[in-house]
Amino acid sequence: EADIYQTPRYLVIGTGKKITLECSQTMGHDKMYWYQQDPGMELHLIHYSYGVNSTEKGDLSSESTVSRIRTEHFPLTLESARPSHTSQYLCASSKIPQGEYETQYFGPGTRLLVL
Amino acid sequence: GDSVTQMEGPVTLSEEAFLTINCTYTATGYPSLFWYVQYPGEGLQLLLKATKADDKGSNKGFEATYRKETTSFHLEKGSVQVSDSAVYFCALSDYGGSQGNLIFGKGTKLSVKP
Numbered sequence: 545e546a547d548i549y550q551t552p553r554y555l556v557i558g559t560g561k562k563i564t565l566e567c568s569q570t571m572g573h574d575k576m577y578w579y580q581q582d583p584g585m586e587l588h589l590i591h592y593s594y595g596v597n598s599t600e601k602g603d604l605s606s607e608s609t610v611s612r613i614r615t616e617h618f619p620l621t622l623e624s625a626r627p628s629h630t631s632q633y634l635c636a637s638s639k640i641p642q643g644e645y646e647t648q649y650f651g652p653g654t655r656l657l658v659l
Numbered sequence: 660g661d662s663v664t665q666m667e668g669p670v671t672l673s674e675e676a677f678l679t680i681n682c683t684y685t686a687t688g689y690p691s692l693f694w695y696v697q698y699p700g701e702g703l704q705l706l707l708k709a710t711k712a713d714d715k716g717s718n719k720g721f722e723a724t725y726r727k728e729t730t731s732f733h734l735e736k737g738s739v740q741v742s743d744s745a746v747y748f749c750a751l752s753d754y755g756g757s758q759g760n761l762i763f764g765k766g767t768k769l770s771v772k773p
Contacts, residue, residue, distance in 0.1 A: 650702030
């Protein structure tokens with residue numbers, strides 16, 4: 545069983561508010577990810593990190609920002625939430641593999657609704 | 660660039676029916692291939708994987724074979740159960756084309772009726 549946690553699970557917030565979505569893992573994984581999942585289920589990689597002080601932008605441009613000060617923690621911040629940010633956000637982590645593939649472990653997700 | 664194409668859903672089956680979800684890929688290198696499953700209200704979890712041509716991944720009665728000649732990784736199960744109702748994602752990882760990140764298909768929603 546994967547040990548990766550996300551809080552809050554659900555968040556309803558007004559336009560213009562600053563929000564931080566939390567993600568923590570206890571597996572000692574170096575690599576962590578944030579995905580945005582639209583209502584049609586499609587997953588979009590928005591941020592990833594190879595380790596402490598590393599952050600990279602993913603395939604989908606996002607107004608959110610991330611930080612990686614500790615290995616186990618990878619929070620995502622929206623400085624000013626808008627209705628277009630309404631979505632499900634999934635956090636994941638993996639070991640940096642020795643071989644050619646990496647198994648990602650996912651958290652349960654945060655459902656965000658911006659009014 | 661790398662991409663994954665899987666059959667669109669939703670797919671609705673009766674219990675004990677045979678399941679096939681088609682998945683094909685395009686990759687610049689020699690990718691590893693995965694099936695992930697997302698149950699309602701949860702994150703994704705790895706269902707099975709294959710790392711080279713002709714490998715067969717299997718788990719919980721599901722199987723998929725890495726076919727390099729047809730660039731496919733179709734998911735099959737001989738007899739589905741109501742508890743298999745979920746969204747299934749095909750994915751690839753290719754260090755040549757995706758920095759080792761996963762490239763996901765759009766997902767196929769499966770509903771199994773009793």
